Amino acid sequence: MTKAIGxxxxxIAGGHIPVESHGPEPAFTxxxxxxxxxxxxxxxxxxxxxxxxxxxxxxxxxxTVPARRVRRIRVNDLIFPEAVELGRPYALVIESDRPxxxxxxRFDSSGSGARLxxxxxxx
Amino acid sequence: MTKAIGxxxxxIAGGHIPVESHGPEPAFTxxxxxxxxxxxxxxxxxxxxxxxxxxxxxxxxxxTVPARRVRRIRVNDLIFPEAVELGRPYALVIESDRPxxxxxxRFDSSGSGARLxxxxxxx
Amino acid sequence: MTKAIGxxxxxIAGGHIPVESHGPEPAFTxxxxxxxxxxxxxxxxxxxxxxxxxxxxxxxxxxTVPARRVRRIRVNDLIFPEAVELGRPYALVIESDRPxxxxxxRFDSSGSGARLxxxxxxx
Amino acid sequence: MTKAIGxxxxxIAGGHIPVESHGPEPAFTxxxxxxxxxxxxxxxxxxxxxxxxxxxxxxxxxxTVPARRVRRIRVNDLIFPEAVELGRPYALVIESDRPxxxxxxRFDSSGSGARLxxxxxxx
Numbered sequence: 001m002t003k004a005i006g007x008x009x010x011x012i013a014g015g016h017i018p019v020e021s022h023g024p025e026p027a028f029t030x031x032x033x034x035x036x037x038x039x040x041x042x043x044x045x046x047x048x049x050x051x052x053x054x055x056x057x058x059x060x061x062x063x064t065v066p067a068r069r070v071r072r073i074r075v076n077d078l079i080f081p082e083a084v085e086l087g088r089p090y091a092l093v094i095e096s097d098r099p100x101x102x103x104x105x106r107f108d109s110s111g112s113g114a115r116l117x118x119x120x121x122x123x
Numbered sequence: 124m125t126k127a128i129g130x131x132x133x134x135i136a137g138g139h140i141p142v143e144s145h146g147p148e149p150a151f152t153x154x155x156x157x158x159x160x161x162x163x164x165x166x167x168x169x170x171x172x173x174x175x176x177x178x179x180x181x182x183x184x185x186x187t188v189p190a191r192r193v194r195r196i197r198v199n200d201l202i203f204p205e206a207v208e209l210g211r212p213y214a215l216v217i218e219s220d221r222p223x224x225x226x227x228x229r230f231d232s233s234g235s236g237a238r239l240x241x242x243x244x245x246x
Numbered sequence: 247m248t249k250a251i252g253x254x255x256x257x258i259a260g261g262h263i264p265v266e267s268h269g270p271e272p273a274f275t276x277x278x279x280x281x282x283x284x285x286x287x288x289x290x291x292x293x294x295x296x297x298x299x300x301x302x303x304x305x306x307x308x309x310t311v312p313a314r315r316v317r318r319i320r321v322n323d324l325i326f327p328e329a330v331e332l333g334r335p336y337a338l339v340i341e342s343d344r345p346x347x348x349x350x351x352r353f354d355s356s357g358s359g360a361r362l363x364x365x366x367x368x369x
Numbered sequence: 370m371t372k373a374i375g376x377x378x379x380x381i382a383g384g385h386i387p388v389e390s391h392g393p394e395p396a397f398t399x400x401x402x403x404x405x406x407x408x409x410x411x412x413x414x415x416x417x418x419x420x421x422x423x424x425x426x427x428x429x430x431x432x433t434v435p436a437r438r439v440r441r442i443r444v445n446d447l448i449f450p451e452a453v454e455l456g457r458p459y460a461l462v463i464e465s466d467r468p469x470x471x472x473x474x475r476f477d478s479s480g481s482g483a484r485l486x487x488x489x490x491x492x
Contacts (some may be wrong), residue, residue, distance in 0.1 A: 007180065009128065011162070011224040014226035014227075014228050015158075016195075024200065028232035036425060037380060037382040053192060053193055053194060054192070068420065069420060070384075070460035072422070089194075101382045101460070102382055103381070136282065136347045137279075137318075137351050174315060175315065175316065176316055176317060187295055212317075214281065214283040216283075227345035257408070259470045260404035262437075262441075297408065297437065297438060297439045298438065300438070336439060337439035337470070
């Protein structure tokens with residue numbers, strides 16, 4: 001299995017990182033996560049653009065995923081060019097030079113520990 | 124990133140706003156939410172139609188999303204031409220003059236604080 | 247909005263109705279639910295086939311959804327030709343004479359009240 | 370209903386099996402699950418490849434699903450050629466000789482019993 005599968009562009013409209021977390025850090029820190037799968041024989045270079053409700057989009061956030069690897073990224077860890085704001089809606093567009101499969105999951109410990117999951121729409 | 128991506132029509136079949144909420148308002152109010160991403164260089168005008176189990180659909184609810192912005196809308200806040208009923212199934216069809224990416228998420232505090240997420244089907 | 251949108255065939259692979267429920271009945275009864283949206287000008291007739299791990303599929307379960315309506319059906323209420331077994335995996339294939347949008351949601355009160363949601367894949 | 374529906378290849382990017390579980394075993398063991406539906410008249414042979422963050426993919430894990438059956442598999446039970454590691458990200462690519470419908474669900478009892486659901490992307 002070394003064929004590159006998936007798509008070169010993904011979008012996530014419903015981003016939101018709660019301000020509050022409950023439980024031991026860092027396992028229970030509230031977070032949005034991207035799981036990025038590169039099944040191909042070549043490393044992939046990604047550019048992430050972050051969209052906001054009331055100002056221009058910010059980016060690119062640059063990420064790489066090696067050949068035949070999965071990489072998990074916390075949105076909280078996207079800090080350059082600037083950190084993603086807590087407690088506000090945001091959206092992501094992810095563009096890659098190689099086909100990828102991307103899944104977006106949420107771990108929200110601001111309430112009673114519930115989690116929410118959704119997948120990115122391949123556009 | 125100013126290319127308009129996504130689709131002009133989206134549907135959500137499984138809407139439901141619980142009658143009861145637990146926890147501090149408004150953060151813990153039970154709600155269904157739409158996250159609407161407009162990546163394009165032009166503002167988008169949306170018309171939302173609400174479908175019911177036992178009477179004709181209601182609409183249009185009119186919404187705009189500026190160019191290169193994400194907008195989050197609580198279904199509870201759709202009040203013109205009429206509020207969406209609590210405690211009953213409903214469905215949404217969203218039509219736009221520009222391509223959009225839409226994600227539907229649920230925050231349900233009627234029980235023990237669980238959350239439920241799903242994405243809209245691009246038709 | 248009277249155009250029929252969606253697909254004529256949907257599948258849900260991950261059905262499971264817990265044996266135990268906690269909380270007041272019927273609001274907190276564990277259940278799998280189908281939300282079926284018919285946006286078109288004609289009523290839709292559906293035939294549901296239930297697949298099992300260890301015996302032949304059962305069906306058809308026959309359902310109708312009126313024109314321009316949404317209908318929510320608990321899988322627990324599919325009792326003819328036979329009730330869907332509790333506590334065991336099952337899958338559904340739903341075939342319709344009209345395009346529909348279908349969303350599958352789970353309410354599981356067997357544990358601490360969490361809920362799980364997923365959407366049916368349009369095939 | 371004996372027509373084979375679905376796709377021959379599926380991918381799940383966001384795998385993660387928590388190290389800790391709370392509640393009676395095995396019903397409350399934290400787990401990722403695959404629900405695999407084979408609607409066709411012939412049995413299906415599957416080869417699963419597991420991707421990791423920091424080493425080469427492992428596989429194939431070989432699975433069969435009989436004709437006209439649904440089969441649920443816990444990722445925890447994929448032990449040959451080796452068990453999937455707990456507490457680390459992983460991804461799956463599933464290839465089949467027949468069309469299938471596959472849904473990925475998560476039961477996470479490491480926190481307060483929440484569950485998370487997502488569907489596999491048909492590629």
